[in-house]
Amino acid sequence: MGAGRLYAAVAAGGFRRYATYRAATAAGVFANTVFGLILVHAYLALWDERPQLGGYEQAQAVTYVWLGQALLAAAAIGGGGFEDELMERIRTGDVAIDLYRPADLQLWWLAADLGRAAFQLLGRGVVPFACGALLFDVELPSRPGVWAAFLVAVVLGLVVSFGIRYLVALSAFWLLDGTGVVQMAWLAGFFCSGMLLPLNVFPGGLGEAVRALPWSSLLQGPADVLLGKADALPTFAFQAAWAVALLAAGRLVQSAATRRVVVQGG
């Protein structure tokens, strides 16, 4: 009970911290809206040539674009989560202080990152999505149950995203400079989450491969639940399996890494 309150407070702190950057949030909303606008036109041209591409109607493809822009910052697909800070703390050795805290390192950062994501979803996601829905034909479900399922899929996607980035951040224990890993993770995330193009538009075997990878939980999964292209329960199961696997891997790496800290003497 006490622990639950602690992590709730950490999450609230993450939320409040990002809420203070008002100008940055407004600028981000503007950037997301502009990129969404460009992408929508490209998609419309694509679906003009090939109606029903990837099993989507044109309006569904447009909805997909705005979902991507809405989830981009929240799921940190383009970077910008907690990982830079954790890596810096690992590099400087400050992480030793974190390990002394009577809180679990992984859960601490998960709570903080979920707080951040919640703010990004509201602060940077809702407005571009609303702009897109006003300016273009979109297809949105009317049943509240679908929206609820979509939200569950989004939250699971956020946990998967955290699981990936936690592993990326822990690599700093072994590498002096984590910039390269962060950049590669960012590229993989962008490509494999469906941010570039819906994964069901990817040709053949490439499409099957990217759909099986964890990144498909970030955008493709939630989008397909909202658009009625995937059943909720199998999607949840897929996302939860990846979340558990990645968090467990994070635990393992963390314990290996913290032993290393002791050896180094902090």
Added chain:
Amino acid sequence: MGEGGVARGGPDDRGAAGRRVADGVRAYRMIAAMWIRSTMAYRVSFALTTFGNFAATALDFVAILLMFSRVDALGGYALPEVAFLYGLSSVSFGLADLAIGSMDRLGRRLRDGSLDTLLVRPAPVLAQVAADRFALRRLGRVTQGALVLAYALWTVDIDWTVPKLLLMPVVLVSGAGIFGAVFVAGAAFQFVAQDASEAQNAFTYGGTTLLQYPPTIFGKELVRGVTFVLPLAFVNWLPAAYLLDRPYPLGLPGWLAFTPPLVAVACGAGAGLAWRAGLRTYRSTGS
């Protein structure tokens, strides 16, 4: 163009202006050379980040290739033609990004007060900000754009004439000038909104992404906006319409394909004025 913090009035004769430009270029060269030396101290890291820069920008083109794996044309343009637009836009943008892409760090300098250090140095502020953290790894983007452009020139069906050949380098340099002006204007905007570098990204990165697609896929309003308000269409859409013998966007007259240098100069002048105005409003945080 920037004039060292203290706004001086008085006569502004040509000799003084010329000297300031020369000072600026010299300061820019020195600071950029310093940053190159410092990055070259870690050669492996430099190679990796340059490759990363190359790969990150290549993703845009991979997206276009994926689209063309499912269709034969986009807005009536085939892959070689889209690659041509992409190459022109990417090389121009890459050159501007290489030269002054670090200008979006100005917001951070405004917040932490470190702009003050630049103001007291005896060199134009604009040159110092432009050369700040000069990143040679951005050659990765230029290289990627150049490769796509080479592929496009290899495959695209252009009826080459002397004016067309002469126009090519002019278009690339003018495009870099137009994007450079957008970078400077964006930095000037940060004097007003210090925390808003992402708004600048919408025009710089967003601009180059927009130009990578044919004008035919966008709404008339949007095309009008990037022709008459923020004249990005002069980077590639208009000259490419001439080079590819395509109808001009908005039915504009053909000679406009030869005006990118004029547009670049006009944009540069406008951005320079905006920069001056921005710098005048600067009040130090005192930290």
